[in-house]
Amino acid sequence: MAKWMLKAAVQKAISYLPFKERVNFFFQKYVTRGVDLTDQHFQYKLEAARDHIRYYNKYGTVAREQARVLELGTGWYPIVPTMLFLAGFERTVSIDIRSWMTPERQLIGLRKVLAYHDDGRLAAYLPEVRPERLAVLREICTSPPAVDTAISDSILLDARVMDATRLDFPDHDFDLICSNNTFEHVYPTVLERILAEFRRVLKPNGVMSHFIDLSDHFAHLDPSINIYHFLRFSRQQWRLIDNDIQPQNRLRWPDYLAMYDRLNIPVVEEEILPGSPQLLGEVAVHREYAGYTPEQLAISHGYIVS
Numbered sequence: 001m002a003k004w005m006l007k008a009a010v011q012k013a014i015s016y017l018p019f020k021e022r023v024n025f026f027f028q029k030y031v032t033r034g035v036d037l038t039d040q041h042f043q044y045k046l047e048a049a050r051d052h053i054r055y056y057n058k059y060g061t062v063a064r065e066q067a068r069v070l071e072l073g074t075g076w077y078p079i080v081p082t083m084l085f086l087a088g089f090e091r092t093v094s095i096d097i098r099s100w101m102t103p104e105r106q107l108i109g110l111r112k113v114l115a116y117h118d119d120g121r122l123a124a125y126l127p128e129v130r131p132e133r134l135a136v137l138r139e140i141c142t143s144p145p146a147v148d149t150a151i152s153d154s155i156l157l158d159a160r161v162m163d164a165t166r167l168d169f170p171d172h173d174f175d176l177i178c179s180n181n182t183f184e185h186v187y188p189t190v191l192e193r194i195l196a197e198f199r200r201v202l203k204p205n206g207v208m209s210h211f212i213d214l215s216d217h218f219a220h221l222d223p224s225i226n227i228y229h230f231l232r233f234s235r236q237q238w239r240l241i242d243n244d245i246q247p248q249n250r251l252r253w254p255d256y257l258a259m260y261d262r263l264n265i266p267v268v269e270e271e272i273l274p275g276s277p278q279l280l281g282e283v284a285v286h287r288e289y290a291g292y293t294p295e296q297l298a299i300s301h302g303y304i305v306s
Contacts (some may be wrong), residue, residue, distance in 0.1 A: 008218065028097060079105055088133070092158070137155070165194055176207050179210045188255070205306075211302075217248055252297055275300035279298075
C-alpha cells in the first residue's frame with residue numbers, strides 16, 4: 001500500500017475514535033514525525049514571520065509598539081509569535097481549536113530562535129531585533145520559569161483555545177491578523193465565517209496576511225505522488241479519503257479570491273508560487289476542475305494580503 005493511502009486510512013480511522021486528537025498526536029509524534037521541529041519546518045516558520053512583518057511594514061499604519069496581532073493556528077511551537085515579539089509588536093493573541101503547545105515545546109522553539117540569532121542566521125529573516133526583548137528571550141532559555149504560563153507571558157503571547165468563527169474580541173481590536181498553512185485545512189463554509197469574523201475584529205486600517213499551501217499534503221510524506229495528486233478525485237471520492245483530523249479543502253487560488261470578494265474584503269497584494277504545469281500534466285485532473293485554467297490549478301502556495 002502506498003504511504004499516502006496508509007496515512008489517509010489511519011487518519012480516517014483515528015477520526016472515529018474517542019480522544020482522537022490525542023491518538024493523532026502520538027501517531028504524528030512516533031510514526032510520521034510530524035511533531036518534530038526540523039530545520040526545514042523551522043525555517044518555513046521563520047519565512048512566514050518575515051513576510052508577515054514585511055507586509056505589515058508596507059501596509060500598516062500603527063507603530064509596531066502599539067500594534068496588536070491575532071494569529072490563527074497556534075500549532076506546536078510559537079515561532080511566529082516569538083519573531084513578532086523580537087520585532088517589537090505590542091502583543092500577539094494566538095488562537096487554535098485545541099491546545100498543542102507545552103512549556104517544553106515552547107523552550108525548544110525559543111532556543112532554536114536564539115541559536116539562529118547567535119550564529120547570525122536569524123538576520124536573514126529579522127534584520128532588526130529589539131535588544132531588550134532578545135535579553136528576555138535569553139533569560140527564559142537560560143533559566144526557564146517554573147510556571148507553565150510564564151513563558152507566554154514573557155514573550156507577550158496570549159495563547160487561547162477558541163472557535164475562530166465566534167471570536168471573543170470587540171470590533172476593530174487588531175492591527176495585524178495572520179496565519180500560516182491553516183486556511184487549506186478549513187472547509188469553505190467555515191472559512192467564510194472565520195474571514196467574516198476577521199473583518200469584524202480588524203481595525204479599519206489594519207492588515208491581514210495569510211499564507212496558504214495549496215498542495216496535496218500527502219505528497220509531503222509520499223514521494224510516489226506529486227503535489228497535485230488530490231485533484232484527480234471527485235468531491236464524493238475525496239469525502240471518503242479526507243478526514244477531520246487533518247482535512248484538506250483542495251480549494252484553488254481563484255476560490256480564495258472569490259471568497260474575499262463575496263465578503264467585501266479588498267485584496268491589496270497577492271504573492272504566489274506558480275507551481276509546476278509539468279507536474280500538473282502528470283495527473284489526470286478530475287473533470288470537476290474543468291472550469292480552471294492549468295495556470296490556476298498549478299498555483300502551489302501563496303500569500304493573500306488585505
